[in-house]
Amino acid sequence: MFAIAVPSRTFFSNWKQRSILPGFGLTLGYTVFYLSLIVLLPLSTLFVRTTTMSWDEFWTTISEPRVLAALRLTFGAALVGALINALFGFIVAWPLVRYRFFGSKLLDALIDLPFALPTAVSGLALTAIYSQNGVLGRYFYAWGIPTAYSVIGVMIAMTFIGLPFVVRTLEPALAELDAETEEAAASLGATRSQTFIRVILPAVTPALLTGFALAFARAIGEYGSVVFISGNIRGKTEITSFLILEKLEQYNYAAATAIALTMLLASFGILLAINGLQWWSNRRFCRGGI
Amino acid sequence: MAANALGSRIPNRQTPWWFKATLIGIAVGYCALLLILPLVTIFYEALHEGWALYWKSFQAPAARSAIYVTLLTAAIAVPLNLVFGVAASWAIAKFEFRGKSLILTLIDLPIGISPVITGMLFVMLFGMRGWFGPWLDEHNIKIIFALPGIVLATIFVTFPYVARELIPLMQEQGSDEEQAALSLGANGWQTFRRVTLPNIRWGLLYGVILCNARAMGEFGAVAVVAANVRGKTNTLPLHIENLYMDNQITAAFAVASLLAMLGLVTLAVKTGLEWKLNQQRSLILEPTN
Numbered sequence: 001m002f003a004i005a006v007p008s009r010t011f012f013s014n015w016k017q018r019s020i021l022p023g024f025g026l027t028l029g030y031t032v033f034y035l036s037l038i039v040l041l042p043l044s045t046l047f048v049r050t051t052t053m054s055w056d057e058f059w060t061t062i063s064e065p066r067v068l069a070a071l072r073l074t075f076g077a078a079l080v081g082a083l084i085n086a087l088f089g090f091i092v093a094w095p096l097v098r099y100r101f102f103g104s105k106l107l108d109a110l111i112d113l114p115f116a117l118p119t120a121v122s123g124l125a126l127t128a129i130y131s132q133n134g135v136l137g138r139y140f141y142a143w144g145i146p147t148a149y150s151v152i153g154v155m156i157a158m159t160f161i162g163l164p165f166v167v168r169t170l171e172p173a174l175a176e177l178d179a180e181t182e183e184a185a186a187s188l189g190a191t192r193s194q195t196f197i198r199v200i201l202p203a204v205t206p207a208l209l210t211g212f213a214l215a216f217a218r219a220i221g222e223y224g225s226v227v228f229i230s231g232n233i234r235g236k237t238e239i240t241s242f243l244i245l246e247k248l249e250q251y252n253y254a255a256a257t258a259i260a261l262t263m264l265l266a267s268f269g270i271l272l273a274i275n276g277l278q279w280w281s282n283r284r285f286c287r288g289g290i
Numbered sequence: 291m292a293a294n295a296l297g298s299r300i301p302n303r304q305t306p307w308w309f310k311a312t313l314i315g316i317a318v319g320y321c322a323l324l325l326i327l328p329l330v331t332i333f334y335e336a337l338h339e340g341w342a343l344y345w346k347s348f349q350a351p352a353a354r355s356a357i358y359v360t361l362l363t364a365a366i367a368v369p370l371n372l373v374f375g376v377a378a379s380w381a382i383a384k385f386e387f388r389g390k391s392l393i394l395t396l397i398d399l400p401i402g403i404s405p406v407i408t409g410m411l412f413v414m415l416f417g418m419r420g421w422f423g424p425w426l427d428e429h430n431i432k433i434i435f436a437l438p439g440i441v442l443a444t445i446f447v448t449f450p451y452v453a454r455e456l457i458p459l460m461q462e463q464g465s466d467e468e469q470a471a472l473s474l475g476a477n478g479w480q481t482f483r484r485v486t487l488p489n490i491r492w493g494l495l496y497g498v499i500l501c502n503a504r505a506m507g508e509f510g511a512v513a514v515v516a517a518n519v520r521g522k523t524n525t526l527p528l529h530i531e532n533l534y535m536d537n538q539i540t541a542a543f544a545v546a547s548l549l550a551m552l553g554l555v556t557l558a559v560k561t562g563l564e565w566k567l568n569q570q571r572s573l574i575l576e577p578t579n
Binding site (some may be wrong): 015032039045101103111119124128136163217262 | 312314316317318320321323324325326327328329331332335364374375377378380381382384385386387388392396397399400402403404405406407408410411412413414415417418419420421430445446449465469472473477478481482500503506507508509510513514524527528530531534540542543547549550552553554556557558560561567
């Protein structure tokens with residue numbers, strides 16, 4: 001697997017371009033050593049456990065009602081969160097790129113807050129806000145919507161954590177939009193909404209999809225900001241990460257691996273699908289190329 | 291139709307003010323509710339029972355131990371990842387070799403793996419029923435449910451940050467300056483210290499700050515590898531969870547406010563450095579054009 005380990009003579013001579021800079025062997029050697037120790041070794045445990053696990057074993061774990069409920073909740077809430085982020089991310093990114101207004105620089109910096117705030121801290125704050133006596137929670141509860149310790153709470157946390165992904169991928173795409181193309185569309189008789197749907201939206205669709213996928217994938221794996229507000233009610237508001245933790249505490253490594261594998265495969269599948277969609281939308285909308 | 295369009299429909303290109311105002315209003319309102327309100331809540335909840343109680347939250351032995359463990363973890367993980375980041379970006383950015391993209395993928399990997407799964411990997415390696423578990427147990431070495439496990443998980447979660455900042459920066463800068471220094475008789479170390487390091491210093495600082503913030507704030511991965519043995523192996527985020535479970539809400543928010551300040555400082559430094567990096571980039575890129 002590692003070509004570096006047994007280089008043939010011809011391979012070795014072509015392997016690296018000549019350079020007068022020193023330190024290649026030392027730095028690359030250290031990099032590979034560190035990566036093997038910190039990444040490859042731990043990852044290999046997952047690989048080995050997966051290959052030694054029987055299909056039956058995998059299926060029994062995954063089809064357990066509690067696990068199924070957790071998978072449904074995690075993927076469902078992550079999808080809702082990512083959709084909300086795709087919509088509002090667009091609405092937030094647009095003025096940040098297009099208009100200059102009081103506090104726009106500050107707002108732009110604050111977008112990264114969900115990245116910068118430790119997840120346990122955000123989880124705690126969200127729980128306080130949306131609990132029955134919370135600043136916003138009291139209004140929701142008055143309308144009969146339980147926002148904390150419920151599916152809605154999980155969605156709120158997953159929306160919070162995903163916003164920067166959509167905004168940060170959309171911003172460069174929106175900034176790159178050519179004002180001339182829009183002017184051309186307008187001068188050819190397109191109304192504002194036509195220009196938006198036919199010219200602007202297709203151009204930023206790849207970025208929007210990427211942001212959506214990143215927010216979705218992050219929400220699936222999120223733990224800290226969700227477990228506080230979800231309350232982890234058995235079979236109802238447990239997310240998959242919480243179940244993994246519980247299985248590990250019971251020394252049930254096989255079950256933990258099965259759940260983790262499902263999450264990893266799903267995230268991987270989503271990213272693949274989005275790549276495919278991007279390729280398709282690039283072909284469809286940018287046929288002529290610019 | 292075209293004539294009609296050209297004649298009457300060429301609009302004034304100005305977006306109507308009400309459209310702008312509505313959009314800005316929605317954007318600001320949404321961010322205020324989703325982002326700013328949690329931030330305000332943390333400090334309000336931490337302080338609304340007075341400073342005395344706020345300070346008391348940090349006096350408790352469990353809190354002090356959590357601060358100590360967090361600082362110690364960051365003090366081990368950040369320098370290790372700093373050395374790795376510099377070595378990896380030197381090899382990747384300054385040389386052309388096969389297998390580069392594989393290494394780049396491996397460096398990016400921890401960012402895509404969910405924190406709980408990261409913790410799981412280390413439990414399966416060093417836990418009671420893990421690969422090295424029995425051997426470690428025999429020799430009375432504790433990794434899982436102890437400080438080494440926390441440090442290892444933190445290293446895994448935080449190691450991409452320095453490398454990811456430095457690699458694009460060093461690739462952009464190329465190696466002309468280093469080659470010049472070498473041909474003028476500087477040795478490798480002198481070249482690195484006098485030429486490369488000054489060029490990458492802001493990117494390096496940025497990477498270290500991101501790495502440190504993540505190291506101190508990591509929750510999921512650490513929650514898996516650290517048993518909640520109070521006062522022994524708690525980091526600050528784990529301590530917050532314990533206080534919350536104990537219904538000591540004000541104390542939990544007090545500790546959370548400490549980490550929130552770390553996050554805010556990180557954000558401020560990041561914004562400042564990004565501005566500086568952009569400035570530096572335009573300085574580097576201009577003469578070549």
